[in-house]
Amino acid sequence: MRVGRPVKAVPQPHCDYCGARAQLAQFGDAAYPYRDDHGAVWTCTPCGAWIGVRPRSKHNVPLGRLANAPLRDAKSRLHDMLEPLAEAKTRRDGISVFEARAKAIRWVAAELGFDPLPSSLHALTLDQCEQALRYVEVWKAHRHSG
Ligand SMILES: [Zn+2]
Known part of the structure; x- marks a missing residue:
């Protein structure tokens, strides 16, 4: 355990679950x-929930x-599903993969x-992740069939 002054942080997020x-x-x-x-x-320890901070x-x-x-888990599945699209866009448009990922989500x-x-x-x-997963799945299926 680290001992020290509490870290001052703005803004302090709330846990969506509790x-x-x-x-x-x-x-x-x-x-x-x-x-x-x-x-x-x-982190919220009771909920087993966490999120990182911006670099x-x-x-x-x-x-x-x-x-x-x-x-x-849903975010990681969505990330994996969008990654080939983001990589293709990176090559096609000459943008960074971070930009391409953000564009894919938007x-x-x-x-x-x-x-x-x-x-x-x-x-x-x-819920939004699951909607997005279904949408991209259908979109990919149509693109490959047509
Ligand atoms: Zn919580």
């Missing part, structure tokens, strides 16, 4: 969810909403009429 304030955990803290150092993470964020701005195991979200439009995969709810 409504409690998330706690910031660093590699080495008891609440830190990973075995390796993936940077600071906002180089001085204020530990969360990447999105806290995610429990089912949401983490494309699906716009097609499905999500409001507000998510800035990244990490902003999606479980």
